[in-house]
Amino acid sequence: MNDPFKKPQNVVVLGGNSDIAFAILKELAKHRLEKVVLAGPNQTTLHERASMVSGLGKIEVLVASFDATDLTQVAAQTDLSMSLVPNVDLLIMAAGILGDQSSDESEPMAVSRVLTTNFTGPAVALTAVVEKMKKQGTGSIIVLSSVAGAKVRRSNFIYGSSKAGLDAFALGFSDALWDTPIQITVVRPGFVKTKMTESLKTVPMSTTPEKVAIAALRAMELGKDIVWVPQSFRTIIFGLRHMPRSVNRKLPF
């Protein structure tokens, strides 16, 4: 069960190998975390991650299958992952891939893969998550979105548009659930130094999974539906949105 500080006992992670999700679990392990389900496509890496999570304290970790690109299975896999704990206090939607903008934009199937992994699959899964949480009468959801989705730019519009879709979908759901005990927090980090971005060169204002985790959990505790990490991105993106497209398309980042 959740406590008034939204410190959960049972957590399910869809996209269980995410560095940010792990940082969130690490933070929660300091409180009353008891059971974790890590669900993802690659069981080998998931098991490695599972042993990292059980190393965080007296935590029972289970591993399950979740493949966001397999749209016929996503809902069933979500249900199964959630049924492994008595009550899902927190679900972290962390499935996602970065793709490679420059090569992907000429590859239809690569575009399909990024959009399905980052948007369609997670949106289908979230629908199943919400149905299940309605039955259990309570629950919190953290959706890992991105600053890239808040203002889609030339330099990464495939990833950006996929996150824009997920972000909008999750916020719409948040509105639909506004007067219920089910709460959705959409997290919009900037450049986070993780395994996902290790091939890219670090940019200014980059952040860490730990900082994203703390900001996400604090936003959830306070009942906020959107959190930017760092907070200053809120202003920057506001500025970018109000610049003419002719300027925007020439941005170097």
Add this chain to the structure above:
Amino acid sequence: MAADNNKILTGWGRTAPGMSSKLELPINSDWPAMLKALSSSGVVARGLGRSYNDAAQLSGGSFIDTTIWNHVVHFDPSSGILKVEAGASLDQIMREFADAGFFVPVTPGTRHVTIGGAIACDVHGKNHHKDGTFTDHVLAMDLATPSGIMTLTREHEPELFNATCGGMGLTGVILNATVRMLRIESVYMKVDTIRTNNLDEVLDLMESEDHKYRYSVAWVDSLARGSSLGRAVLTRGNHADLSELEGGHLKTPLDFKPKTIFSAPDIFPSGLLNSLTIKAFNEVWYKKTPRKETGAIHHAASFFHPLDIVGNWNRIYGPRGFIQYQFVVPFGREDVLRNSLELLANNRAGSFLTVLKRFGKSNAGLISFPMEGWTLALDLPVGPANLAGLFDQLDEMILKAGGRVYLAKDARVSKNKIKLMYPHLDEFRKILKSVDPTRIIQSDLSRRLGI
């Protein structure tokens, strides 16, 4: 279950909401069959929802609204023994029996609790040092369990009786109770109020003089620091006899018709009550109290239930709600009182209403809260980032001192600590298993704490 029966429930602290399906069932239902029919989702009884957190809700399950069972079954004016259905509130009982010269034997800080809730939480009042808890005045009750309806007394079914007193509603659904009422000559109180400069002063006064008063409680300024740490307003009183009344009071000595003058609307933002506003309030509250006042005559409603004058006062904490936290430590561990007040004051964590009291001996309730010692109740608005950690530190201090926290107010203590704080918890669980083998009756609290 019809969807329109779904209600979003929280405790009085308005945190940790959950959706449960409301059931209105006749008190003379076929209880074993009815409860067994609810075995897939589980069920819990809920009265007026005054416990602070998740004790009277079961997310994803059902709750039985007991407030529809509010009839007096029998009253014997010669002995003052009252048999009443479990959903009747103390407010209703006080209004109904004041005229006849009877008062409830124990009342918490609000009248708006049901008899069932008062038993399940084994509530206490300002008279614990003299009169014990509410269940110390309960002679019998009928309890609906999946294995049947049982009449519990201390002689017949003592184990289940003691598990039910303070058992957080987990042993079954309390249907009615037989309570010994207190005979009074008037609904007025003769009250002595005294302001102390610090914690030591108030502790000394309570230790040396509490025995002279039936009721005694101290309000503590949680944000006073340094030499003023723990400065308090100590209020003590007894029921006033007719001979102690004069003027208008004598004309209507048994007139108990308190009014709610104002109901707080749901518009207050979270954060309105913060360390600054609480500090200002505390300053005013402390300074407005006369240094010493003796023999003042107050109406029982304002003496016992000052907050009930504002309906829904919990809304002033804003939508994020607040945490009530009450603990008890044995006598001799006054250091814990001091350290906990210091911890809060140094971290600028202002408790809006901080209440200190001396408990008398504990009773036979298996997981009943009160035990001999000092009890301190705090309430803090949810919001400050350091709050969760501060409470964890308090738990640790209390546990080390051999104390415990009150389940009716708890929202966040850990499973490991609750086991150590309540040594009879295993025995309690065994009794639950014997009357409810599949654990149909449960609550968010029991699930959270693994009870």
